[in-house]
Amino acid sequence: xxxxxxxALNAALREALAGDPRVFLMGxxxxxxxxxxxxxxxxxDEFGPERVRDTPLSELAFVGAGIxxxxxxxxxxxxxMTVNFSLLPLDQIVNTAASLRHMSGGQFHVPLVIRxxxxxxxxxxxxxxxxxxxxxxxxxGLTVLAPATVLDARAMLAPxxxxxxxxxxxxxxxxxxxxxxxxxxxxxxxxxxxxxRRPGTDVTLVTWGGCLPKVMEAAGLLAGQGIEAExxxxxxxxxxxxxxxxxxxxxTRRVVVVAEEWRSGSLAAEVVARIAxxxxxxxxxxxxxxxxxxxxxxxxxxxxxxxxPQPATIAAAARQLLGAx
Amino acid sequence: xxxxxxxxxxxxMEQGKLLQWKIAPGDAVxxxxxxxVVDTSKAAVDVESWQEGTVFELLVQPGDxxxxxxxxxxxxxxxxxAETAQRRAPRPPAPPVTEAGPAAQGAATAPAAALQPGxxxxxxxxxxxPTAPAPGEPRRRISPAARKRAQELGVDPxxxxxxxPDGAVTVQDVERTPAPAAQRQAEMRRAIxxxxxxxxxxxxxxxxxxxxxxxxxxxxLVAANAQRGIAGRVLMAVLQLKAVALALGKCPDLNGxxxxxxxxxxxxxxxxxxIALRQGGLIAPALHDxxxxxxxxxxxxxxxxxxxxxxxxxxxxxMSDPTITVTNLGEQGVDAVLGVIYPPQVALVGFxxxxxxxxxxxxxxxxxxxxxxxxxxxxxxxxxxxxALFLAELRERLQHPDQL
Numbered sequence: 001x002x003x004x005x006x007x008a009l010n011a012a013l014r015e016a017l018a019g020d021p022r023v024f025l026m027g028x029x030x031x032x033x034x035x036x037x038x039x040x041x042x043x044x045d046e047f048g049p050e051r052v053r054d055t056p057l058s059e060l061a062f063v064g065a066g067i068x069x070x071x072x073x074x075x076x077x078x079x080x081m082t083v084n085f086s087l088l089p090l091d092q093i094v095n096t097a098a099s100l101r102h103m104s105g106g107q108f109h110v111p112l113v114i115r116x117x118x119x120x121x122x123x124x125x126x127x128x129x130x131x132x133x134x135x136x137x138x139x140x141g142l143t144v145l146a147p148a149t150v151l152d153a154r155a156m157l158a159p160x161x162x163x164x165x166x167x168x169x170x171x172x173x174x175x176x177x178x179x180x181x182x183x184x185x186x187x188x189x190x191x192x193x194x195x196x197r198r199p200g201t202d203v204t205l206v207t208w209g210g211c212l213p214k215v216m217e218a219a220g221l222l223a224g225q226g227i228e229a230e231x232x233x234x235x236x237x238x239x240x241x242x243x244x245x246x247x248x249x250x251x252t253r254r255v256v257v258v259a260e261e262w263r264s265g266s267l268a269a270e271v272v273a274r275i276a277x278x279x280x281x282x283x284x285x286x287x288x289x290x291x292x293x294x295x296x297x298x299x300x301x302x303x304x305x306x307x308x309p310q311p312a313t314i315a316a317a318a319r320q321l322l323g324a325x
Numbered sequence: 326x327x328x329x330x331x332x333x334x335x336x337x338m339e340q341g342k343l344l345q346w347k348i349a350p351g352d353a354v355x356x357x358x359x360x361x362v363v364d365t366s367k368a369a370v371d372v373e374s375w376q377e378g379t380v381f382e383l384l385v386q387p388g389d390x391x392x393x394x395x396x397x398x399x400x401x402x403x404x405x406x407a408e409t410a411q412r413r414a415p416r417p418p419a420p421p422v423t424e425a426g427p428a429a430q431g432a433a434t435a436p437a438a439a440l441q442p443g444x445x446x447x448x449x450x451x452x453x454x455p456t457a458p459a460p461g462e463p464r465r466r467i468s469p470a471a472r473k474r475a476q477e478l479g480v481d482p483x484x485x486x487x488x489x490p491d492g493a494v495t496v497q498d499v500e501r502t503p504a505p506a507a508q509r510q511a512e513m514r515r516a517i518x519x520x521x522x523x524x525x526x527x528x529x530x531x532x533x534x535x536x537x538x539x540x541x542x543x544x545x546l547v548a549a550n551a552q553r554g555i556a557g558r559v560l561m562a563v564l565q566l567k568a569v570a571l572a573l574g575k576c577p578d579l580n581g582x583x584x585x586x587x588x589x590x591x592x593x594x595x596x597x598x599x600i601a602l603r604q605g606g607l608i609a610p611a612l613h614d615x616x617x618x619x620x621x622x623x624x625x626x627x628x629x630x631x632x633x634x635x636x637x638x639x640x641x642x643x644m645s646d647p648t649i650t651v652t653n654l655g656e657q658g659v660d661a662v663l664g665v666i667y668p669p670q671v672a673l674v675g676f677x678x679x680x681x682x683x684x685x686x687x688x689x690x691x692x693x694x695x696x697x698x699x700x701x702x703x704x705x706x707x708x709x710x711x712x713a714l715f716l717a718e719l720r721e722r723l724q725h726p727d728q729l
Contacts, residue, residue: 253470253496284468284495323489 001184005147006176008154009039009115013077016157017047020075023161024051026062027079027115036081037117037176063089063114067097067166070112075161083118083132083170097166098141109164113157119172119210119260120308126296129304131260133170133209134267137237143167144237145191148212150180152235155189167191170237172210172260194241196248200230203254203318206245206271208234211258211309218258218314229318237267245271246279253284254321258309263291285321290314327376327400331363333393334372334644336668337520338365342390343397347371352380354400359640361397366512367608368634372641378402466493474499513606521665528583528671529704532663535716537723539679539694545726559624561679562653565698567623567729568722569651569674570594570615576715578707579672579700580648588671588706593617597647597667598627600634609667610639611646620729655679661697671703672712674719 003011016023025040031054034041044052055062059080066078080086086093097110120129137144143163147153153171160167197212198219207215212233219229232248234241249255255275257268272287293307331341341363348360359371378400385397401407467475467482471494475482480502487494524530542564550558573580573594581590594616597609610630615623633639649670654662655678662675677697684691698719700712722729 253468281469281473284470284497285490285493320490323487323493323495 001182002179003150003154003182004176005150005153005171005178005180006037006039008150008182009157009171009176010041010043012154012157013040013043014046016075016077016161017043017051020161022073022075023077024053024069024074025077025079026053026055026066028055028057028059028062028081030054030079035079037171037173039115039171039176040079059085059088060092064092064096066112066114067092067100067110070097070110070166071100071108075111075113077113077115077157077161080114080116082128082173083116084127084130086114086116086132093136093142093166093168094139098139101165102141110166111161111164112166113160114166114168116168116170117173118170119174120292120297120304121174121210123299123301123304125299129297131209131292133237134259134261134265134270136168137240137267137270139238141165142238143191144170146170146172146209146235146237148172148175148207148209148233148235149197150178150182151187152189154182155187156191159189159191163191170209174210175213178213191236192239192241194232194234194236194244196230196244197233198229198231200228200252202228202252203256203321204230204232204245204248204252205256205258205314205318206232206234206248207258208237209260211260214309214311215258215314217311218318221311221315222318225315225319227318227322234271240271240274242274242278245275249275249279250282253282254318255283256288256290256314256317256321258290258314260292260308262294263289264294266291285323288317288321290317326381326405327378327402328396329360329374329376329398329400331391331393331395331397332372332641332645334363334365334370334641335367335520336523337367337516338393338644340390340392341365341370343385343387344369345387346383346398348380348383348398350380350382354378354380362638363641365644366509366516367606368639368644369637370639370641370644374400376400378405381407466491468493468495470496471499510605513602517607520667524665524668528666528668530666530701531704531709531712532699532701533709533712533716534661534663534697534699535720536682536695537698537720538684539696539723542723542726543679543694549726553621557621557624559620560627561655562676563620563624563627564723564726564729565653565676566596566598566612566615566627566651567620568719569649570596571722571729572715572718573649574616575718576707576711578711579702579715581671581706582648582669583671583703583706584669591648593648595646595648597650597670598630599650599652600631602635608634608639609647609650609652610634610643611648613643613646649674652676655696661699663699664701666701666703671706673701675699675701 029036030040031044031052063078066076069076097112100108100110118131133146136142145156147156160169205215215231219231222229230248230252257271259268268289268291275287290309290313295307298304298307343361344364345362348354354360354374354377356375356377357373360374361372363370363372381399381401383398385391465483468489471482474496480499482494482499485494485498485502488498489495546561577590580594581588593614595611595613596615598612599607599609601607612626612630650667650673652662652664653676655676659677661677664673664675666673679694679696681692682695684693698716700716702712
């Protein structure tokens with residue numbers, strides 16, 4: 001059955017709400033409006049206002065409320081409209097959700113799931129378009145997920161809810177309309193490992209989330225030029241599946257990390273650093289990165305597209321590593 | 326100050342790679358002591374010093390390749406101190422050849438003449454590793470993976486053309502080069518080819534063959550070996566070597582070197598024994614003073630020589646000393662071998678297999694073991710008549726094995 005990424009998320013939420021009375025969904029416009037990206041459409045009617053709750057425009061307050069509910073035994077799913085807005089409750093997420101278990105010596109867990117849209121490409125400019133996944137991947141105490149496929153959109157919520165500690169799920173806004181075949185039944189997946197989306201021998205393209213379709217397209221371009229790229233989808237941004245990264249790079253001996261975040265101080269930098277630390281002697285070329293231009297995301301369409309990683313620039317970076325221009 | 330130079334270890338050697346120093350600054354060096362291991366294109370050779378002194382400075386590092394004649398190290402002469410030596414001889418950037426060059430080779434037979442002043446001029450400044458970039462020159466781009474792989478394979482990545490970004494050497498570039506074993510074989514092939522081409526180009530060969538009855542030698546050897554333990558048994562090849570050496574006593578013009586337009590006879594017979602190497606190729610190191618040693622001793626030394634040749638641990642004197650080459654292809658089953666002289670030697674003696682043959686003597690037909698001996702000799706030094714005398718003498722010597 002063809003299913004969109006959006007519908008897959010909706011199905012996962014419905015399954016979670018139906019399967020566990022402790023689960024509830026909370027956020028701006030998740031109820032009556034059906035969600036900014038229509039992910040929670042129909043859930044208010046099905047589960048009622050107790051379990052699908054519209055909140056005031058105060059991320060600090062409702063994320064904090066979610067943490068309190070989690071401490072109180074609930075399994076809240078909090079939606080933050082975009083990652084840019086998550087900087088308001090950053091204090092709650094980092095200083096409270098991520099820290100309580102450690103500060104309480106393991107007495108308090110915070111079984112909270114926070115969903116956020118992330119990424120650019122829709123001309124919503126510099127306050128709604130950034131990719132701060134790497135900031136959260138920096139913080140011990142958090143698990144950070146980036147479903148890039150319809151299957152992961154459908155399957156990652158259940159194990160996230162099952163985690164006793166806070167999990168942040170990043171949904172790239174450009175992925176909501178992506179469609180793929182999906183079986184009707186429940187699907188399982190782990191939230192620990194990266195996945196090879198395309199096997200290859202000549203260069204590894206490491207990416208996650210919204211860049212995956214672009215990287216797959218770049219791999220197709222490269223294949224037309226006789227270069228077999230392996231595409232590794234990280235899926236889990238914290239903790240990193242280091243073994244999968246190193247395994248792939250040791251086989252291909254070349255790597256391009258593709259990410260929509262800014263290059264400086266990025267998760268891409270972390271991936272490259274780990275490769276340099278642990279697979280230096282397996283490298284046949286310096287690790288490369290394709291990230292967004294270091295500017296606040298422009299509004300103008302041509303500027304926005306120019307600022308983002310694109311299949312042609314990704315393929316060019318890979319070719320460079322193979323000595324081809 | 327004594328300059329210890331890289332000796333020529335055969336006329337086909339133009340350069341050598343220092344593998345290992347066996348000495349360190351301050352060590353006392355005795356005459357004949359092995360001081361270094363040098364890789365020629367044929368083998369790793371233990372290089373001896375023929376001068377005595379105290380090691381002052383090692384000028385070449387292991388792994389460096391330098392031309393024949395380049396100064397490898399300096400030794401202080403007895404009585405000399407570092408201070409006086411330095412005061413007297415501030416080290417020039419490119420040391421000129423001094424008498425220490427040839428002298429360092431000691432008994433240094435003919436190949437010493439291969440030393441050319443030009444070879445030293447080409448030698449780089451002492452102490453500078455050839456692979457180290459000159460100041461200001463950017464480091465060669467070799468990927469970490471390529472460097473690691475090159476080390477595993479024993480390949481010099483600096484010598485490779487790079488196809489990676491900015492011309493970097495990649496794993497693929499390393500793996501494209503032939504494995505060192507194959508590389509080594511190719512080098513040896515080239516070295517043999519160069520020496521043999523030079524021989525055929527410069528030496529007017531003449532060839533003689535003689536069928537030699539081997540009954541007496543064979544019977545004597547069987548009886549003699551019956552008295553020996555298995556390990557001590559003597560091979561026919563040793564009898565042949567000894568017979569050649571003794572026959573050369575009557576024909577000294579076949580035992581020596583032709584250098585700079587003149588023949589220089591050698592004082593002793595150091596037979597270069599052609600040894601086939603298992604990985605392919607050929608080497609002919611010297612069995613020393615064959616004429617003066619009893620068969621048992623020769624057998625022991627031959628066994629050691631073959632083992633060391635195959636293990637790649639010959640001594641420099643063994644590489645440079647042969648005064649004539651003896652090759653025995655009899656075990657391969659050939660009837661006769663007409664050899665190519667190894668310059669600057671002037672003769673090569675070959676033996677075919679010992680086999681039963683019809684033999685006419687005194688009007689009667691007999692069946693007896695016989696072998697064809699051959700002589701390839703340099704017409705600039707001897708004529709066919711002289712060569713025939715040698716083969717007749719050789720034949721005669723082999724009829725009296727008890728006197729070998």
